[in-house]
Amino acid sequence: MNEYRNTDITDQDLLERFQADHNNEWLGILLQRYTLLLLGVCMKYLKNEEEAKDSVQQIFLKVIQELHKYRVEYFKSWLYMVAKNHCLMKLRDRQGKMTAEINDRLTAKPEEETDRQALLLNDHTLNLMEVSLEELNPEQRQCVTLFYLQKKSYQEVSDETGYSMLQVKSYIQNGKRNLKNLIERKLQETAGKK
Numbered sequence: 001m002n003e004y005r006n007t008d009i010t011d012q013d014l015l016e017r018f019q020a021d022h023n024n025e026w027l028g029i030l031l032q033r034y035t036l037l038l039l040g041v042c043m044k045y046l047k048n049e050e051e052a053k054d055s056v057q058q059i060f061l062k063v064i065q066e067l068h069k070y071r072v073e074y075f076k077s078w079l080y081m082v083a084k085n086h087c088l089m090k091l092r093d094r095q096g097k098m099t100a101e102i103n104d105r106l107t108a109k110p111e112e113e114t115d116r117q118a119l120l121l122n123d124h125t126l127n128l129m130e131v132s133l134e135e136l137n138p139e140q141r142q143c144v145t146l147f148y149l150q151k152k153s154y155q156e157v158s159d160e161t162g163y164s165m166l167q168v169k170s171y172i173q174n175g176k177r178n179l180k181n182l183i184e185r186k187l188q189e190t191a192g193k194k
Contacts (some may be wrong), residue, residue, distance in 0.1 A: 014026045015072060018067070019068070034076065039052055039056050041084060042083060045084070045090075055083075131186070132182035133179060136178055136179060139163070140171045140175030140178060141175065143168055143171035143175060144172055154169060
C-alpha cells in the first residue's frame with residue numbers, strides 16, 4: 001500500500017477505497033495531506049499553538065471514528081467543517097469555564113478573599129496598561145500593540161506599518177520601556193491615594 005503514498009492518487013480515490021474496505025491506512029494518507037490545513041484552522045480559532053496541535057490529534061481521532069458513518073463527497077471541505085466545529089466547541093467550553101470561574105469568585109468564601117484581591121490587582125494593572133498604552137506616541141503604540149498583543153513578528157509589523165525593521169525594533173523597545181514607566185507611575189499614584 002506504500003506505493004499509494006505519493007500524490008498520484010486523488011482524495012476521492014482514497015475515500016472510495018476507505019469506504020470499500022474500512023482500512024485506516026487510506027484514511028491516514030488523506031489526513032497526512034491535510035495536517036497543515038488542520039493546524040492552520042486550529043491556530044486561527046484557538047490562537048494557541050499547543051492547543052492547536054492537541055486539537056489536530058483530537059480531530060484525527062474524531063475523523064477515524066466518524067467517517068464511516070457518512071457518505072463524504074468532498075473530503076477537504078468536510079474535514080475543514082469538522083475542524084471548525086471542533087474549535088468552536090473548544091471556544092464555547094472555554095467561555096463556559098470562564099463564566100463558571102467568575103461565578104465561583106462571586107460566591108467566594110472569606111479564605112478565598114486573598115485570591116480575589118490578587119485578581120483585582122491584576123485587573124487594575126490591566127486597566128492601567130490599557131490607559132497607558134493610549135499615552136504612547138502613535139508609532140510606539142502601533143508597534144507594541146501588533147508585536148505584543150497581536151503576536152506578530154518584527155517582519156509582519158514592518159510589512160503592516162511600512163516602518164523599517166530598525167524603526168520597528170526601536171519603537172517596540174522604547175514603547176515597552178515607556179509603557180512600563182507609565183504603569184509603575186500610575187500604580188504608585190494609586191497606592192499613594194490609599
